[in-house]
Amino acid sequence: MNRCDVLIIGAGPTGLVLALWLSKLGIKVRIIDKTAAPGTTSRALAIQARTLELYRQLDLTEAIIGQGHQVPAANLWVKGKTAARLPFSAIGAGFTPYPFLHIYPQDQHEKLLIERLQHFGVDVERHTELLGFSQDSGGVTARLRLADGLEEVCEADYLAGCDGARSTVRKVLGIGFPGGTYEQVFYVADVDGAGPAFNGELHVDLDEADFLAVFPLAGSGRARLIGTVRDERAEHPQNLRFEDVSQRAMEHLKVEIKQVNWFSTYRVHHRVAEQFGRERAFLLGDAAHVHSPAGGQGMNTGIGDAINLAWKLAAVLQGQATDTLLDTYEIERSAFAQRLVSTTDQVFNFITADGRLAALLRTRLAPMLLPRVAALKSAREFLFRTVSQITLNYRDMPLSVGSAGQVHGGERLPWVSDGKHDNFAGLARLCWQVQVYGAASGSLVAWCAERGMPLEVFEWHEAHEAAGLQQDGVYLLRPDSYVALAQVDAGPEVLEDYFSARGLRGY
Incomplete structure (x- = not known):
């Protein structure tokens, strides 16, 4: 119990989604919360469409829709x-x-996440508080106060601060939290x-x-x-x-x-926090950004933080990427948080101004x-x-390359459905994958097969063009389903160059 891959501080929706995603990828997590029990009031309410799309990867969407x-x-x-x-x-x-x-009220939401996490043998450790931590090139050493009042030292490769607006993790890191x-x-x-x-x-x-x-x-x-x-x-x-x-x-x-x-x-x-992490410790959710409730964005943004960081931590821990991949977490999520606070500020001021x-x-x-x-x-x-x-997109950022049709690297893949099948079905997989709209070259098919990378080839249809996709467009998708690379007729060399230039191995 004193050693884990990722120690998660805070068991709200952000921390629970991070724990669930990492557990599904085989990462050993420990999640603690200083409260005695999950919340019993319906604080956050709204689950946005993009969150429901991403929740397909955790097999949560149908249950949430059925209950909300x-x-x-x-x-x-x-x-x-x-x-x-x-x-x-x-x-x-x-x-x-x-x-x-x-x-879908937050109390029900948390209950569902906790139940799913227990399927992986992970329980939230209640009445357990982070007292402080230190870190070096080898990992993080955290001091915890347990439910019985005793103190314990926990070692982890990484630490995730999902501990709210008064975050202990942020305070220990000495990261500013400007705003008002x-x-x-x-x-x-x-x-x-x-x-x-x-x-x-x-x-x-x-x-x-x-x-x-x-x-x-x-x-x-x-x-x-x-x-x-x-x-x-x-x-x-x-x-x-x-x-x-x-x-x-x-x-x-x-x-x-x-x-x-x-x-x-x-x-x-x-x-918005001045940084979203330092070395091996990261800030997510309200620990990194808080804003007005206008638009029901808060909880969804924290969940987005968790999904963005989870696949990157897993890739590094499993030797599929260098630790420089983790730098992209702040680059991608901080930019969105800044825009969100600015936007919700304007809406909030309009509806409440005297x-x-x-x-x-x-x-x-x-x-x-x-x-x-x-x-x-x-x-x-x-x-x-x-x-x-x-x-929400990550255009013009380190992991985002190229364009095909109206779709650029870093964007969400457009959804296309004929009523029976849709191009999002395969996105439930938690891995790198390729989609082609039109014809895929034999060399690309062979390259994907050799590496065990899922490849879906969709027969070109006018609905694809209407959605902004391009005929014979090749779309490399990240494990969080965002487009990493978009290019017409991209072959194995293009994909190899993408991975090698970023210290990644997508298979």
């Missing part, structure tokens, strides 16, 4: 009326197998209720009153309310009860509360513009692709 709630549309309200309705199913159809926002805290105080409440906003869709009130969003939960008449606390009530949020928050926005959305099952208040931070001008923008300009924007197919598609994270 699909949100078919978002509704924006102004002055007690619906100003715009955005149907996810119509917007996202053709882009992803999962054209919807999926609600929004002035607004938020409340969150899980309720039973009634009214037009309890129809299973997402509803957001944009008004001069308090901001309010109603997220549907599984089951009739259940919802999560997220709203702002303004005026003098925000000075002592710890003393607030649900009865103390303003009812104006609820009245605008015609929300009728029957029972409050959970209530809490919090302030929102916006920060003052006459801000109110005019939300109550006068927004009602006029939103229906017109929502009527534009291109605008709806842009919004869905952005929020669902399917546009």
Whole structure:
């Protein structure tokens, strides 16, 4: 128990996904958490389409879809009326197998991840706290306080800090966490209720009153309310009860509360770590970046961190790559986190800003513009692709090379389906693989067969062209299913050069 390949600090969704992915690849992990038990409240709710796509690699997607709630549309309200309705199913159809926002509360999510991890013989060690650690060229030595109060030394090749915004790992590394805290105080409440906003869709009130969003939960008449606390009530949020928050926005959305099952208040931070790791220790999830809840991006981004780092750690530990591969984790994920914080800041400031001008923008300009924007197919598609994270890419980064059609190295492979078969089916494999759309050369077929690298050749179809793929395009895919290399008629020499130049062995 005192020696492992990767020691993971923190057993939220980020740490659990990292542990699960590594375990599936045969890496020995140890995951600890200082809490006594998993969370019992539904903190993060939304699972975006890109996360559901990636979860196919962990055989999680069907279980999550079966247990959660699909949100078919978002509704924006102004002055007690619906100003715009955005149907996810119509917007996202053709882009992803999962054209919807999926609600799956974090407590259920963690429970599923823990159960799957136990299939690999790995249990979360509760009441176990990281006290400190040191590292050198040979590995990491961590000091732990166990559930019985005794201290223990654990040795690992690598350490992953998935321990939240107050990360001990980040503090030990001495990495700065610049940013700030929004002035607004938020409340969150899980309720039973009634009214037009309890129809299973997402509803957001944009008004001069308090901001309010109603997220549907599984089951009739259940919802999560997220709203702002303004005026003098925000000075002592710890003393607030649900009865103390303003009812104006609820009245605008015609929300009728029957029972409050959970209530809490919090302030929102916006920060990104100056580095995402140092030597053999890494930061993931809230330990590396925190931002506003606008768009339901937080948990999904942490899960993306875990998937990005997991295959790279496994490759290095199994001798399939040099440790320079691990440098690409920060390069790829930090850039996305910075963009995300900037984007969610803008959205957050729009929906929560005080003052006459801000109110005019939300109550006068927004009602006029939103229906017109929502009527534009291109605008709806842009919004869905952005929020669902399917546009997240690693273009122009060290592992990303070339282009074929409209697809560049570093991008997510476009999804194409004829209703029976789709080109994402093979992406459930946790390995390097090649897809060709059109004809594959005999030398490429032989090269892949010799190395045991999966090769799928798709007969060229107009649907491929419509998706942005190119005839006879060769797409080398990373173990996390992102495109590593894209080139028309690429042969064995091109692939060999790609791997050798980066110290990789993809087979």
